[in-house]
Amino acid sequence: MSSCLRLCTAASCRSRGAMALLQSSDRPVKEVGCLGPCSEGPLAAEGAQLLSLKPAEGEPLAPSLGAALAGSRAISADDPFLKLQRRLVLARCGVVDPGCIDDALAQGAYQQLQAVLAANNPSAVIDTVRRSGLRGRGGAGYPTGLKWATVAAMPSDQKVVVCNADEGDPGAFMDRTLMEGDPHTLLEGMAIAAFAVGAAQGFIYIRAEYPLAIERLRRAIAAAEARGWLGTAIGGSRFSFGIELRVGAGAYVCGEETALIHSIEGRRGVPRPRPPYPAEHGVFGLPTLINNVETFGNIPPLLRLGVEAYGAGTKVFSLTGHVQRSGVLEVPMGTPLRTIVETMGGGAPPGRQIKAVQTGGPSGGCIPASALNTPVDYDSLKALGTIMGSGGMVVMDDTTNMVDIAAFFIAFSREESCGKCIPCRSGTVQLEMLLRKLLERRASAADLTQLEALCHTVADASLCGLGQSAPKPVLSTLRHFRGDYLELLEPGEVVR
Amino acid sequence: MPTLKQGFAALEPVLQRHGHQAHGLIEVLNAAQQLYGHLSEPLLRHIARQLRLPFSRVQGTASFYHLFRFAPQARHSCLVCTGTACHVQGAAQLLAELRAAPLAELSVELGSVRCIGTCSGAPLVVVDGAVWNHVDANAVLARLRELER
Amino acid sequence: MSVCTLRINDHDIAVPAGTTLLQAAQQATIPIPTLCFLEGLSAVAACRLCLVEVSGADGREEPRLLAACVTAATEGMRVQTHTPRLQEIRRTVIELLFTEGNHVCAICVANGHCELQNLAVEVGMDHSRLPYRFPERHVDLSHPQYGLDHNRCILCTRCVRVCDEVEGAHVWDVGWRGEHCQIISGLHEPWGDVQACTHCGKCVDVCPTGALFHKVDTSSEKHGHPERLQRLMHARTHQQWTP
Numbered sequence: 001m002s003s004c005l006r007l008c009t010a011a012s013c014r015s016r017g018a019m020a021l022l023q024s025s026d027r028p029v030k031e032v033g034c035l036g037p038c039s040e041g042p043l044a045a046e047g048a049q050l051l052s053l054k055p056a057e058g059e060p061l062a063p064s065l066g067a068a069l070a071g072s073r074a075i076s077a078d079d080p081f082l083k084l085q086r087r088l089v090l091a092r093c094g095v096v097d098p099g100c101i102d103d104a105l106a107q108g109a110y111q112q113l114q115a116v117l118a119a120n121n122p123s124a125v126i127d128t129v130r131r132s133g134l135r136g137r138g139g140a141g142y143p144t145g146l147k148w149a150t151v152a153a154m155p156s157d158q159k160v161v162v163c164n165a166d167e168g169d170p171g172a173f174m175d176r177t178l179m180e181g182d183p184h185t186l187l188e189g190m191a192i193a194a195f196a197v198g199a200a201q202g203f204i205y206i207r208a209e210y211p212l213a214i215e216r217l218r219r220a221i222a223a224a225e226a227r228g229w230l231g232t233a234i235g236g237s238r239f240s241f242g243i244e245l246r247v248g249a250g251a252y253v254c255g256e257e258t259a260l261i262h263s264i265e266g267r268r269g270v271p272r273p274r275p276p277y278p279a280e281h282g283v284f285g286l287p288t289l290i291n292n293v294e295t296f297g298n299i300p301p302l303l304r305l306g307v308e309a310y311g312a313g314t315k316v317f318s319l320t321g322h323v324q325r326s327g328v329l330e331v332p333m334g335t336p337l338r339t340i341v342e343t344m345g346g347g348a349p350p351g352r353q354i355k356a357v358q359t360g361g362p363s364g365g366c367i368p369a370s371a372l373n374t375p376v377d378y379d380s381l382k383a384l385g386t387i388m389g390s391g392g393m394v395v396m397d398d399t400t401n402m403v404d405i406a407a408f409f410i411a412f413s414r415e416e417s418c419g420k421c422i423p424c425r426s427g428t429v430q431l432e433m434l435l436r437k438l439l440e441r442r443a444s445a446a447d448l449t450q451l452e453a454l455c456h457t458v459a460d461a462s463l464c465g466l467g468q469s470a471p472k473p474v475l476s477t478l479r480h481f482r483g484d485y486l487e488l489l490e491p492g493e494v495v496r
Numbered sequence: 497m498p499t500l501k502q503g504f505a506a507l508e509p510v511l512q513r514h515g516h517q518a519h520g521l522i523e524v525l526n527a528a529q530q531l532y533g534h535l536s537e538p539l540l541r542h543i544a545r546q547l548r549l550p551f552s553r554v555q556g557t558a559s560f561y562h563l564f565r566f567a568p569q570a571r572h573s574c575l576v577c578t579g580t581a582c583h584v585q586g587a588a589q590l591l592a593e594l595r596a597a598p599l600a601e602l603s604v605e606l607g608s609v610r611c612i613g614t615c616s617g618a619p620l621v622v623v624d625g626a627v628w629n630h631v632d633a634n635a636v637l638a639r640l641r642e643l644e645r
Numbered sequence: 646m647s648v649c650t651l652r653i654n655d656h657d658i659a660v661p662a663g664t665t666l667l668q669a670a671q672q673a674t675i676p677i678p679t680l681c682f683l684e685g686l687s688a689v690a691a692c693r694l695c696l697v698e699v700s701g702a703d704g705r706e707e708p709r710l711l712a713a714c715v716t717a718a719t720e721g722m723r724v725q726t727h728t729p730r731l732q733e734i735r736r737t738v739i740e741l742l743f744t745e746g747n748h749v750c751a752i753c754v755a756n757g758h759c760e761l762q763n764l765a766v767e768v769g770m771d772h773s774r775l776p777y778r779f780p781e782r783h784v785d786l787s788h789p790q791y792g793l794d795h796n797r798c799i800l801c802t803r804c805v806r807v808c809d810e811v812e813g814a815h816v817w818d819v820g821w822r823g824e825h826c827q828i829i830s831g832l833h834e835p836w837g838d839v840q841a842c843t844h845c846g847k848c849v850d851v852c853p854t855g856a857l858f859h860k861v862d863t864s865s866e867k868h869g870h871p872e873r874l875q876r877l878m879h880a881r882t883h884q885q886w887t888p
Contacts, residue, residue, distance in 0.1 A: 012614040015627030038616035170579030173613030208526070208563055209612050211625075247526055250562030251822075252610065266521030268560040268819065273690040273715045284519070320581035320615035327616060358580060394580045394615075408583050418560075419800070419819070419826035421691045423734075426741040429824050430775050450774065457737045460710055460730070461693045540832055550841060551831040556818035559833070 006032040006045045007065070008094065010180040011212050012173075012327075013041040017061040021053065024064035030103075033181015035094040037081050038327035042068070045094065050075040050082065081325055081344045086332045088305075088314050089297040093181030098216050101184065101223035109184040110229045112303040113191050117237040125196040126152055129299070131307045137315070138164055138255075138292030139363065139389045140465070141378040147289060150279040151197040154287035159199035161241075162283060162290045163190055164260060165206040165213075168252040169361025170412065172392030174316040175293035177328045179206070179213035183220035187230065187243065189296030192303070194241040197289050202243040205260050208250060217245055252362075252416035256464050257290045259418065270418045271464035292390065315376060315391060319345050322352065322397035331376070338372040341395055352397040356481070360389025362409045362416070363469035365476025366402060385476040387469075402481040403488055407435040409473035413466065424467030427458035431474065438488045448485060452478060504542045506531050511546050518547050525558055534565045570605035572643055574636065575622040579611025582618040586632075590619050593633035602640050651722040658718075666713035666724055667695055677713050677726050678735060678764055681801040683851055683871055685878040686810060688714040692801060694735055694764070698725040710734075732768065739765050740773040745824070747779060747796035748854075754867035755855030761799060785830075787837030791849050791859060793828070798856040800826055804848035807874060816842045828856075850874060 009018045009031045021042060022029060035043040040052035042061075052075055053068040055061050062068035077083065087093075097103045104110075116125055130145025151159060163186065167175040178186060190202050206214055221243050224230040232240040246264050253259045254269040261283050263269040282288020294316055302310045312333040317340060320326045324346030331340060341347065341357055348354045356366040365386030367374065374380050378388050396405065414428035434451045437443040455471035455478075462468045478485060510527040514520025524543055529535055535558055544554040558564045576582075576591045591608060599606050609622055617629030621636055628639065647662045656673045665688075670677050681692040690712035698708040699716065701723045708725070725731070742748075742761060750756050782795035805817040805828065816839050820829035831839035849857045850870040858867045880886050 011612070011627070012616055015614050015617050015620070015629055038614070041616070167613070168610065170583075170611035171581045171615055172611070173615065176613045209610060246523065248561070249522060249526060249564055250610070251560065263522060264519070266519040266523075266557065268557050268822075270560075273712060318613070318615065320618065321584050326581075361580070392580070394584065396584055400584060405584075408580070408588075415823060417823035419821070419823045420689070421693055422738055422741050422745075422799075423693055425800075425823055425826065426745040427737075429778070430741065430744070433776065453733075454737070454775075457734055461696060461734045461738065463690060463693065463712075537832055544832075550815035550818070551839070552815060552818035552820075552829055555829055555832045556820050559820045559829075560822050 004028060004030050004046075005069075006030045006035075006094070008032055008035045008041065008043045010034045011176065011210075012038040013043055014212070016041045016054070018042040020061065021065040021068055024066075026066065029065065030097050031099065032095060033093045033098050034090075034177040034328050036085075036327050036329060037075065037325050039325050040073075040075065040327075044069070044072070048077055050077070081327070081329065084335070084339060084344055085330050086314050087330050088301040088310075089178060089185070089294055089316055090181070090328070090330050091301060092185060093178060096182055096184075098181055098183055099219055101220070101227060104182070104184040105227075108304075110188050110224075110235075112300040113188050113195075113229065114235050116192050116195055116303065117235045117239055120237070122152065122196045122198065125192060125303070128303065128307060129196075132302050132310055132313065134295070134298055134302065134313060135378060136291060137294035137298070137390065139360065139387060141388060144291065144295055147279065147291070148193065148197055150277075151199075151287050151289040154280060156287050158201070158286050159197055160283045160286050160288040161190055161194045161197065161199045161202045162260070162264070162288055163202070163204040163296055164255060164257065164290055164292045165204050165210075166248055166252075166255040166260060167210075167293070167390060168207060168255045168416075169363075169390050169392045171318065171320050171358070171394045172361060172390050173318045174328060174391040176210050176213050177316070177318075178293055178297050179210070180216055183217050184224065185297050185300055186217075186293055187220060187224050189299035190243060191230065191234065191241050192299050193289060193291065193296060195239050199289065200240050200242070202241060203246050203264055203283065204243060205246045205248060205254070205264055207248045207254075214245065214247060221245065251418075252412075253418045253464075253466050256466055258464070260290065261288065268418070270420045271466070273463060294391070315388070317376075317391045317393045319393050319395070321358075321394035322348055322354070322400070323395040324349060334375040334377050336372070337367065337374050337376055340376065340393065341372065345395065348395070348397040352399065354395060355398045355400055356396045356402065358386075358394040358396065358405070358473075359392065360387040360472075361392050362412045363387060363465065363472060364389045365472050366396070366405065366480060368480040385479050386472070402477040402484040403435060403438055406474045406477045407432060407439060410435060410470065413470035417467065417470075421461075421463040421467060423458045423461040424463070424470060427454060427462070427467075428470055430454060431458065431471065435474070438485065441488055441490060443488065444490055448489065504528075504532075504539060507542070507546075516546055516548070518549055521547055521549065521554065521557055522561070525564055529564060534568050536566075570600075571603035572624055572640070573605050573607060573622075574599065574640060575607045575609040577610075577612055577618070577620050577622065578608045579615065579618075581611070581615035582620060585618040587619045590621075590631070590633055590636075594636060597633065597637055599640070602644060604640055604643075649718055649720040651718050651720070651724060653724040654726055660718050662717075664718050666697060666699070666711070666716045666718055666722075669718050670713065670724075670726060675726055678767060679714060680760060680764060680799070680853060681803065682714040683803050683874070685871075685874045686803060686806040686851070689802060689806070690715045692799075693738055696731060696734060698728055698731060699723070735764075736768045736770055739768050739770050740775050742799050743770070744773055744775050744777045745780065746799065747782065752864050753797060753855040754858045754862045754864060755797070755869070756865040758865070758868050759855060760853035760869070782827075785836050786860070787835035788842070788844075788860075789837065790844060791836070791846065791857060793830075793836060794856055794858070795827055796856075797854045798828055799854060800828065801853060802828075803851040803853065804828065804857060807847045807851050811874065811877070812843060812845050812847050814841045814843050814845075817848065847874065
């Protein structure tokens with residue numbers, strides 16, 4: 001089975017012609033999810049050997065899979081991009097056929113759910129999650145075990161488990177990778193969570209921009225229902241749990257949990273003040289557990305390994321931008337940023353220098369090259385004025401103007417603001433106007449002072465996380481790249 | 497594509513799946529747009545009546561989300577990805593150049609899309625659902641002209 | 646009913662559990678500015694004017710900014726209502742509201758009786774430090790009795806809430822999003838064409854600015870009547886009338 005040729009047909013390799021290669025093949029090929037270094041795609045694998053089918057620069061894609069394989073380039077298993085990974089969440093991604101539940105079952109899918117149901121001890125599951133120290137992988141890093149315990153303690157006899165798959169940060173595609181490559185791990189993680197907190201109803205809220213992930217999840221849910229891993233009396237137990245897919249319609253703010261709840265309920269995706277927290281008052285007013293895709297994806301490997309072997313866990317990143325090798329990688333928590341960007345990603349393109357690494361999307365900030373030795377964990381990144389975020393990592397080289405990047409993110413937040421509260425609705429517009437003024441070299445030192453003051457007001461006064469963190473890309477670039485701003489002031493301005 | 501004369505019968509299974517409940521509104525709007533191409537006024541009125549919702553609530557919800565459209569689509573769509581990875585590789589310029597090009601003559605509607613998560617191909621465009629990687633304006637224009645041939 | 650004690654500025658106050666900070670402050674006659682809030686309607690915490698600095702809640706010592714209209718008082722809370730940080734936020738909020746619309750007080754129906762105008766005076770906004778944006782907005786005069794001037798709308802959503810929660814007609818909603826948000830009637834059609842409207846005028850009564858008005862009113866002639874809503878809600882809840 002493992003010697004069968006595997007071809008990645010996930011979104012990135014698909015955009016590089018993987019489907020044409022698949023259709024031209026005269027030998028059995030197994031479709032799999034992401035194999036990692038997307039920039040080398042289309043990618044195939046035979047056993048442990050990874051093959052890049054990428055044509056040479058300027059050449060068209062080979063006319064058939066056979067021809068592509070003949071001209072393929074092997075990527076050694078010792079390549080740092082592969083060797084330095086620790087694939088827990090993505091263990092089966094690139095190995096199993098995401099459209100085939102038998103393949104997933106043969107490789108261990110739903111075994112942890114079965115074990116949990118056999119042990120029939122929900123609080124033991126929560127205790128394991130709590131002891132592992134697992135924190136939410138969606139961005140905020142809230143302790144997962146605590147969240148589960150809170151929902152489990154709610155007295156309601158009806159509860160809901162929601163998977164936030166509204167992966168909206170531009171440059172982030174870790175969750176897409178898991179959903180396209182190994183959807184059953186997500187479903188299993190959700191079912192275990194539902195058993196632990198006592199929920200029978202589940203939703204996956206997924207963004208419409210991921211058509212392939214939607215299709216594969218639909219298929220996986222139907223297959224899991226048919227095999228009795230979702231639905232009533234799961235695995236012969238008294239536990240019942242169904243999952244409904246809810247597709248978004250293009251609204252970044254729906255990644256905010258109260259907005260997401262409103263959207264699932266068929267309303268405008270507008271956040272509301274908390275408390276009450278979703279754990280008390282969530283979807284349809286029921287106690288609701290919301291975790292993101294990667295967090296649920298951590299549950300089956302955590303239970304399989306146990307707290308000790310699991311250790312500090314891993315984080316999946318999508319590495320993109322001005323970097324030689326881009327793609328998806330899963331590394332041990334605490335891996336230095338330099339290892340990811342330079343050793344694994346190969347650093348900046350020839351002749352260029354890395355200037356900054358952006359993490360956390362529109363809610364995050366830019367880390368200067370001087371801080372590349374920082375280990376990637378929640379607290380170290382926070383100290384640098386950014387956040388871990390969901391795992392998008394965009395490398396920027398020395399041709400990048402950081403004021404332009406700040407303006408890009410503010411424009412993003414302006415367009416994605418729901419419009420409910422005034423600091424975010426109108427403040428992001430004024431912030432962008434100030435940044436444009438700078439970029440057009442019409443700004444004075446007073447404008448820079450006003451920019452900073454308005455950033456703090458928007459951050460302090462906005463209602464939800466989107467507005468509160470919208471100024472972060474400006475504040476972090478002001479902190480680390482103030483020179484880029486000062487250079488743009490009107491000629492003759494006194495520089496402080 | 498089903499027509500108005502059929503009275504939106506094709507939407508009935510979707511409405512039934514959600515029990516004609518208000519919380520199914522976004523799912524119904526998504527399905528309706530897929531069936532009929534865009535959300536026309538009669539279609540929105542039909543949905544509001546079926547879900548027993550006020551018209552302003554249906555309009556307010558539909559207009560909140562970027563992907564819902566209230567006018568028919570051109571024959572082709574070309575969406576420029578404006579995610580971070582595409583931005584640092586020149587997406588803003590690509591979008592500006594395409595805006596200046598006579599795309600209407602080619603029956604192409606230009607738009608933008610938030611990151612589609614295949615950033616290793618940046619900058620990229622999505623044309624009628626297919627992803628074109630590492631493009632510049634000239635390359636996109638040349639390939640768009642091919643569409644109508 | 647359990648009681649909790651808290652401190653607002655220099656006042657120690659005892660209130661029944663579940664009381665909001667806004668109600669607690671009112672009880673101690675400490676003024677907190679509000680705009681989207683209106684007694685009788687659900688609170689949405691959108692205008693952010695009633696933000697206060699709260700410490701000592703849930704064992705958290707560092708002050709947090711919370712909206713007084715939706716935050717319940719808890720035992721041992723310490724609340725500050727007028728710190729320099731809060732005053733800067735309030736002034737900026739008012740400036741953001743003025744610059745995002747087209748508010749020309751001198752020719753406005755609500756001049757002299759406008760909650761936005763009063764707040765500008767209260768927060769000391771003698772001019773806006775941010776540039777005016779002069780957006781293009783329109784006026785809907787299709788209704789036989791009332792008008793809606795979007796130029797003066799601050800999206801407080803009082804009209805949306807009163808029509809939905811009290812009148813039950815749900816003529817209004819918010820359309821689009823972000824800077825493009827606007828109040829819509831029906832399927833974004835002229836107000837006069839919306840059959841759901843009962844012509845009750847509650848939306849006009851609760852509008853804090855001159856955005857919703859009686860067509861017969863000219864400049865400075867519009868008076869808001871939020872007290873009508875409050876009387877109505879009191880009668881409905883307690884079966885007590887003030888004839």
